[in-house]
Amino acid sequence: MHKMIEDIEKKRIALQADLDAEKTQAERNRLGQFATPTALARDILEYAFKFIPGNEKVKFLDPAIGTGSFYSALLKFFPQNRIEEALGFEIDPHYGEPSRLLWKDTSLTLKLADFTHEEPSGRFNLLICNPPYVRHHHLQNGTKFRLQSNTRKASGMKLSGLAGLYCHFLGLAHAWMADGGVAGWLIPSEFMDVNYGTEVKTYLLKRVTLLHIHRFDPDDVQFADALVSSAVVWFRNTPPSVDHKILFTMGGTLLEPKMSRSISAKELALESKWSRFPAADVRLKTTTPKLSDFFQIKRGIATGDNKFFILSEDAVKAHELPTQELHPILPSPRYLLDDEVKADQNGNPLLERRLFLLDTHLRENEIKDRYPTLWAYLEKGKEKGIHEGYICSHRSPWYSQENRPPAPIVCTYIGRGDTKRGRPFRFILNESRATVANVYLAMYPTPLLARALKSDKTLIHKVWGVLNTISTEQLLSEGRVYGGGMFKLEPKELANVDATAIAELIPDLHVESKTEQLTMFG
Ligand SMILES: C[S@@+](CC[C@H](N)C(=O)[O-])C[C@H]1O[C@@H](n2cnc3c(N)ncnc32)[C@H](O)[C@@H]1O
Incomplete structure (x- = not known):
């Protein structure tokens, strides 16, 4: 099996190179045809594996499949018997047809079609995609309006006219996801900072549970140029919890990033420049620092x-109180x-007047057993009515401290x-x-x-x-x-x-x- 997977991946890489060579750069730009390197595709699927519980079957979708780098990686990390379904779309027969041939003996259904025209079916629990990066000015006006309207219907995102095709892919794909399903998107990181990305960020914070954003280090030569400004965005199709935190990582690889930081969704909602993370801490909310900062x-x-x-x-000595239940x-x-x-070496204050707070969490019967002298002291307190005072009578037990x-x-x-x-x-x-x-x-x-x-x-x-x-x-x-x-x-x-x-x-x-x-x- 292992050999078979490696062999077919080798074939796929060769096929990708041949097909790319037959096209001009301008042609490839027009449809955003830049394949994901094997190492990254594999990192992404290895990472995806941990999000899908061991007994759950996988329904995999790649809306922009090309020669199938992600499907190939899926086969490497998910055993055959866990893959219930795999579906991919490819608009360009130049890639789609040879790719179909390559995968004909596998469980993959490869449809030669424009994903943005497809009728959605919300059944996929693993959606992995490197969508075409086509800038908004290359989208025809009619196409743009149709995409805006359908994206809104599918995800609630009201994308501006400046949003690239990849934002529409993300929005449209929402309607294909099963409840609780996981998505991993390899997309340009510019949405994190620019105005048109605001709607995408709102979607990621409100509609789904954003899990992790990894960015590559521009100084890292590991990946092709096209990827250095990319991010891998992971989310689950469930409404987010209130105290939800998002992992931001950068540099190294997705599996072994160089830098990481968790940021609460609340703080992210207030920050317009997400690319500040993970390098920077959250901004303080006031212009003048306060002691509360x-x-x-x-x-x-x-x-x-x-x-x-x-x-x-x-007094401690006179009442023979146990030091374990006293704090300076x-x-x-x-x-x-x-x-x-x-302080002395025990952390006790070096003061003439040394005082101790009686602070025990033990219940009365435990105290009676373990520390009869302390118990006697508390009994004396009760005789004086201390347990009936306002503060003591509102605590349980009455002698416990904040x-x-x-x-x-x-x-x-x-x-x-x-x-x-x-x-x-x-x-x-x-x-x-x-x-x-x-x-x-x-x-x-x-x-x-x-x-x-x-x-x-x-x-x-x-x-x-x-x-x-x-x-x-x-x-x-x-x-x-x-x-x-x-x-x-x-x-x-x-x-x-x-x-x-x-x-x-x-x-x-x-x-x-x-x-x-x-x-x-x-
Ligand atoms: C960035 S490439 C990714 C290919 C492959 N998934 C990978 O990661 O190596 C995007 C692919 O989407 C295809 N594509 C572009 N527009 C599409 C559309 N509207 N529907 C389906 N596929 C599309 C392109 O032809 C290209 O093969």
């Missing part, structure tokens, strides 16, 4: 009763003389302007694994900042430095002033503060002059 800000833990749940080292927690800001909290992992930077958000420091808000660098109570806001790096922090270990210090240079006035322009000189900043207000100075610290992050939007490369 770099930090997710959360209020610290509301324990329900700080006296009961937050214990000094001595920072004392209130007035006990922090320094704005930097260093999840607030240690944050690298925490901020005091209530203060007076007339303190000795003269600053109501302090940003504290937390090098320990201590969490914080709700006298602080915890600042967690967003993925964008986290990536930058990973590559520059000193960056967090610089960011902290910059935060402490933000003037009180600037912070208060987002926050509020209460009577008696009290200042307060809510998490959302802090998130809104201008963070241009932080953006400037990150070398790969720059403002694109044209769009004035931030982009991160890497």
Whole structure:
């Protein structure tokens, strides 16, 4: 079988070369007659294999089959008994007739016909196509109107008069796909950026589930010139889920790309230039960077009763509480003389006042079995009615705490302007694994900042430095002033503060002059 497949592929390659040689370049341009190299056709079908569940039979369609490079690759990766049907269309008898002869002993039905005139039948679960690349100005006016109307009927795409024939192929083929079927299209990548591609992108995001777009590296000489600006676009004929993500890859091969990045459909819908991916990160949506671009800000833990749940080292010892169920927690800001909290080798803060938060997820009966002293402590809490307090009575179990992992930077958000420091808000660098109570806001790096922090270990210090240079006035322009000189900043207000100075610290992050939007490369 293996030998037979290799032999017929050799014959096909020779046939393709002979048929191409008999035509002029201009003739081949007119019908977009550029064959897919064997290696790429094979990569595409090998990749397609993983999308079709093992027990599912394949109904294969190639609307622009030529000599059948994809059908040949299909035979290599899908066993005969899984191929229930294979259908191909070819408009030009010059390729169509010898091709029919080549495949006459196989399951392929090759129709010599114009695909755009064919009555669709939505039964194909694997559609692979390298459609003719015929630019719009080579389409006759009557043809263009007919294509526009039929494409709209088939796919909902209202293509502009500037769309090339390949966009119409994509749209018309929609009506041939079975529900849940998969399509792989080898098409020019220009639809990703140009105006006429907007409708194609809307179709890919709304009508079907876009899975993956791979582009070839223009510097890669592996493929013929015609392919360097091509993309392989994969989608499934199912409506997309809300939190759907799309894989963008580039360079190398489809199976082993050099670069990759997943982008959420929501973010893609806001981006008009898809060719930015995978090299670039998503653009930030504001023209001015905000703290929310770099930090997710959360209020610290509301324990329900700080006296009961937050214990000094001595109290922990006195009640013989198990260290496994305790987490270090920072004392209130007035006990922090320094704005930097260093840690010992266990990650505990190097502070005089060392406090611990009672934070256990164990159920009461487990606690009773494992830690009788802790159980006794909780019982004492109940005697005092702590479990009936507003916060505790709304939690289950009543002594459990919100999840607030240690944050690298925490901020005091209530203060007076007339303190000795003269600053109501302090940003504290937390090098320990201590969490914080709700006298602080915890600042967690967003993925964008986290990536930058990973590559520059000193960056967090610089960011902290910059935060402490933000003037009180600037912070208060987002926050509020209460009577008696009290200042307060809510998490959302802090998130809104201008963070241009932080953006400037990150070398790969720059403002694109044209769009004035931030982009991160890497
Ligand atoms: C880019 S080639 C791809 C051929 C082959 N599938 C491959 O990948 O090697 C496009 C093929 O579509 C054919 N074609 C052009 N317009 C067509 C149409 N309206 N209906 C069917 N085939 C068409 C061309 O003759 C050409 O053979």
